[in-house]
Amino acid sequence: MPRTSERYRDARREYILDAARRAFARNGFHATSMHDLFAEAGLSSGAVYRYFAGKDEVVVAIVEDNIRQIGAMIRAVTEERADGSFGAALAAAVETIQAKHRENGLAGIGVQAWTEALRDPRIGAAFEELLTGLRSELAEVVAHYQRTNTLPPGPSAESLASVTIAILVGYIQQLALLGPDAVADVPDALRALWPSSAVAG
Amino acid sequence: MPRTSERYRDARREYILDAARRAFARNGFHATSMHDLFAEAGLSSGAVYRYFAGKDEVVVAIVEDNIRQIGAMIRAVTEERADGSFGAALAAAVETIQAKHRENGLAGIGVQAWTEALRDPRIGAAFEELLTGLRSELAEVVAHYQRTNTLPPGPSAESLASVTIAILVGYIQQLALLGPDAVADVPDALRALWPSSAVAG
Structure with missing residues (x-):
């Protein structure tokens, strides 16, 4: 497949996902139909179905994208x-x-996607794979801080990676349920909890 | 109202909520109808409606109970x-x-309840109130550890309470999505991160 056509497909796919994100953010996963997605994207059903076989595939793609984005941010x-x-x-x-x-x-x-992961085995499997991959990557990052003595050397890097994921996940939940202002002071708390001068326990 | 009757009402209410928890855990909030709840509890619709006007009230009661239980555990x-x-x-x-x-x-x-909180303004308001209350209580606990030098004195107790809630919430999410075995080593990591000998940064 020539590169321009691939690039066109990628851009088209991303355009549809952006429309889906807007529709989902406004009305939630469940109240949003494929017809709502066609309308939001301004595309025919055929144009959308060329990229996604159904709403589940759109949800999986958004979940994968979100986790990939968060992984990339962290890296x-x-x-x-x-x-x-x-x-x-x-x-x-x-x-x-x-x-x-x-x-x-x-x-x-994100919060809605977690509920979908419990409801739909396909989304659940995709989530488990992505969350497990993120933990492996984070464990390498954590091991670096264990070597430089800003994190305690005792517990496994994987267990500290799980705590790190918990902080990010729990922050996302509070962001969704309480709004950004309620958790505006969290970054300061994190900087104070693990300053570069911290001594491992 | 005589105490025995109050006690009977409380026990009946708790019995219905237990049945609802079983049904919700099995099939999710959305796939479970009030009729499923009557069947699970083995009660008539009238007997259940005496305690809860509808599924939303049952969900709110379970969410309030869960947060109260988690608050009590932490205390x-x-x-x-x-x-x-x-x-x-x-x-x-x-x-x-x-x-x-x-x-x-x-x-x-828990994870399903967070999605309900985004979907239903009444559940959202109940959640916000309970989560904010939990943060105030946790801030007092955190302040104690700030005074005894096991947590850094710099950031506000409220911001450290938000990080604490994030860890608990993110742990619950991983428990639901990955299962208990995947996060079995988190308690060890937490003990190592904040040992009693830790020096505030």
Whole structure:
């Protein structure tokens, strides 16, 4: 397949997903039909079905995209601050999630996606794979901070990665349920909890 | 109202909520109708409607109960370990949540309740009130650990309480989506992150 056509397909797919995100953020996954998606995207049913066989596939694609985005954010802020503190890296990840949420309602879509993962075995499997992959990646980041003594050396890097994911997931839940103002002071707390001078316990 | 009658009403209400929890854990909030609840409880519609006007009221009652239970757990383990570390208290809270989850599917019901909170303004308002109350209570607990130097004195107790809630919420999400085995090592990580000997940053 020539590259231009691939690029066109990717752009088209992304355009449909953007429309779906807007519709989902407004009315929720369940109240939104494929017809609502056609209308939001301004495309025919055939044009959308060329990319996604049904609503489930759209939901899976958005969930995969969200987790990939959050993984990329975390990697970016961590590499950028490789000689900074774990707290600063985590705070920067949280601030990026907050900015993304103000832009496209990321947090509300995330919370709904978790319920879908419990309801639909296909979405559940996709979520498990992606969450497990994110934990492996984060474990490498965490191991770096264990070596530089800003995280305790005792517990496994995987277990600390699970705590890190819990903080991000729980932050997203509060962002969705309480709004950005209620959790505006979380980045400061994270920077203070794991400053670069912290001594491992 | 005489006390025995009050006690009967409380027991009846709790019996109906237990039946609802079983039905919800099995089929989810949305796929479960009031008729399913009557069948699960083995009661007539009239007997159930005497306590709850509809499914929304049942969901709100379960959400309130869950948050109250989690609040009570956290207070209990914190008071019990007032001279222990913050990490040990948090680990004990997480272990209690895990035991409760194995007993009645708490985590899956929790995740579904968050989505309901986004969908239904009444449930959203109840959730916001309860989550804000939990944060105020946790802020007092956190302030104790700030005074005893196991948590950094700089950030507000409220912001550290929000991080604490994030860890518990994110743990519940992973418990629901990945299962207890995947997060079995989280209590060890929490104990290591905030040991009693930790020096505030």
